[in-house]
Amino acid sequence: MLSEWLMPKAAALEVRGLTRRLRARAADEDAIDLAGNDYLGLSRDSRVIEATAEAVCRWGTGATASRLVTGTTTLHEELESALASYTGHAAGLVFSSGYLANLGVVTALGGPGTLVVTDEHVHASLIDAARLACSRVEVVPHNEVDAVAKVLAERNEPHALVATESVFSVLSDEAPLAALAGVAAEQNAVLVVDEAHGLGVTGGGRGSVHAAGLAGLDHVIVTMTLSKALASQGGVVLGPAVLREHLINRSRPFIYDTALTPASCAAALAALRVLEAEPERPAAIHSAAARLAAACGVPAAAGAVVSVPMPGPRETVRAAAICRDNGVLVGSFRPPSVPDGISRLRLTAQAGLSDDKLARACAVISQAISEVS
Ligand SMILES: Cc1ncc(COP(=O)(O)O)c(C=O)c1O
Numbered sequence: 601m602l603s604e605w606l607m608p609k610a611a612a613l614e615v616r617g618l619t620r621r622l623r624a625r626a627a628d629e630d631a632i633d634l635a636g637n638d639y640l641g642l643s644r645d646s647r648v649i650e651a652t653a654e655a656v657c658r659w660g661t662g663a664t665a666s667r668l669v670t671g672t673t674t675l676h677e678e679l680e681s682a683l684a685s686y687t688g689h690a691a692g693l694v695f696s697s698g699y700l701a702n703l704g705v706v707t708a709l710g711g712p713g714t715l716v717v718t719d720e721h722v723h724a725s726l727i728d729a730a731r732l733a734c735s736r737v738e739v740v741p742h743n744e745v746d747a748v749a750k751v752l753a754e755r756n757e758p759h760a761l762v763a764t765e766s767v768f769s770v771l772s773d774e775a776p777l778a779a780l781a782g783v784a785a786e787q788n789a790v791l792v793v794d795e796a797h798g799l800g801v802t803g804g805g806r807g808s809v810h811a812a813g814l815a816g817l818d819h820v821i822v823t824m825t826l827s828k829a830l831a832s833q834g835g836v837v838l839g840p841a842v843l844r845e846h847l848i849n850r851s852r853p854f855i856y857d858t859a860l861t862p863a864s865c866a867a868a869l870a871a872l873r874v875l876e877a878e879p880e881r882p883a884a885i886h887s888a889a890a891r892l893a894a895a896c897g898v899p900a901a902a903g904a905v906v907s908v909p910m911p912g913p914r915e916t917v918r919a920a921a922i923c924r925d926n927g928v929l930v931g932s933f934r935p936p937s938v939p940d941g942i943s944r945l946r947l948t949a950q951a952g953l954s955d956d957k958l959a960r961a962c963a964v965i966s967q968a969i970s971e972v973s
Contacts, residue, residue: 617913618934632961634892634947635929637828639904640800640871640881641952648831648870655866663859668848671859679865680836682872687799687806687822688815689838693847696860698796698825699725701835703732704853705792705823706763708846710735714759715789717751719743721771721939723794726763735761742939745779752787760789766798766808770938770946772901774802777812784819792821797903800829805875805882808902829875832867834860881951888958889949895962896947896969906947908969915972916943922968928961945969 613619642648655675663671680692695701702725710716710733718730721742730737736757740747752760762784764775777793784791791814795807803811807822814820818840826834837847847854875881885904893900896908910916913934920932931946938944947965 617917630927631924632928632953632957634949634961634965635931637904637948638831639829639885639948639950640831640875641950642829642871642874643831645831645871645874647874648867651870652832652863652867655863659862661861661863663861665859666855666857667859668855673859673862673865675862675865675869676859679869679872682869683824683836684838686872686876687795687824687838688810689822689840690816691841691844692836692838693844693854694826694860694865695835695837695854696857697833698794698823698827698835699728700853700857701823701825701837702726702763702794703729704847704851705821705837705843706730706761707733707853708851709733709759709761709790712736713757714761715751715755715757717748717760717762717789719764719775721768722763722765723769723796726765726792726794730763743773743776745776745783748780749783749787752783752789760784760787761792762789763792763794765794765796767795767802767901767903767905768939769797769905770933770944771907771940772797772903772905774808774902777808777814781812781814781817781820785817790819790821792823794823796823796825796828797905799824800875801882801885801904802902804879805829826864826868830868830871832871833864834868884951885949888951888953891958891962892947892949892965895966896945897966904949906949908945908947908965909942910944910969911973913943916945919945919965919968919972922971923964926964926968928964930965 665671676694684692706729714735716730716733716735716737718739720739738751781791793809798807802808809815809822821839824836826832890900892906916932920930923930933946934943
């Protein structure tokens with residue numbers, strides 16, 4: 601029965617060159633990784649590894665329960681305070697992923713009395729959050745502040761939430777955060793900014809919301825994943841203390857989910873301490889991104905991601921395979937994972953790349969692009 605149901609769907613994807621396939625990597629693979637999101641190069645940092653191993657020995661392998669039962673450890677609370685203070689917010693609440701942090705905050709503030717406004721390019725987790733929120737949802741054109749102002753002004757709902765990313769995950773462009781926060785304040789709405797690609801990268805590491813002077817404002821909420829720059833797992837919602845209390849009591853993805861493992865908290869905390877102690881790391885990401893962008897003939901972007909438009913999905917997959925065969929891992933993003941329908945290579949710049957590796961990666965990628973184009 602499942603074969604008859606699913607095989608035509610699989611065949612339809614195959615015809616369009618859109619089949620996705622898993623590739624398991626070996627621990628000792630020595631390819632240059634420009635596909636992962638280890639922006640600060642901390643996933644193999646000995647300080648982060650030691651802190652993680654120590655936490656496993658001290659706390660065990662799992663969190664053992666949800667946060668409201670016995671899943672909250674002193675490490676969770678230490679991490680929440682450290683993230684809030686680094687990014688300039690009053691309080692933080694850790695979730696077991698960035699995806700769940702977005703689901704958690706939007707659903708806890710949503711409902712029939714709340715309009716949810718999302719930028720058309722936001723990450724799937726914010727789209728799914730809006731779908732789950734039981735709210736009326738308005739999707740506005742990418743980065744159009746006037747469109748946000750219009751839907752907020754015309755609403756009947758007493759509350760409203762505007763969701764965007766600070767640095768967009770695929771195109772790596774930035775949202776007009778100051779203007780959005782201004783419009784939100786005028787229209788009695790809250791702004792939710794996903795800084796998955798801002799933390800550790802923009803604003804000297806503290807993110808774009810901090811850089812724009814918006815951190816700590818009463819109507820500004822930030823979500824982050826701990827899985828990219830902080831080389832761990834998990835997510836966090838940052839904002840006023842009253843928001844943290846509300847989430848603890850009302851956020852189903854927080855309440856009904858086993859807590860993030862203590863080891864993941866320790867890894868994120870150790871990575872954050874490295875970032876604080878070595879503030880030059882974010883600048884290294886930007887110079888690597890600029891070199892990769894120049895090699896691919898695209899403009900440098902706001903974040904770590906270098907997005908290279910390709911003629912189509914097949915050419916994208918082929919170029920990525922050529923890169924892999926030559927020891928360089930790059931992302932190949934195709935519909936539906938691209939906001940504008942254009943397939944692209946997605947390269948992630950990392951702080952720890954040596955000059956030699958960067959030069960080799962630039963040569964391999966530009967050769968692959970010209971071979972398939
Ligand atoms: C913009 C954005 N938000 C949220 C997430 C989800 O975070 P996590 O992987 O921790 O669930 C990601 C990527 O994974 C992302 O790119």
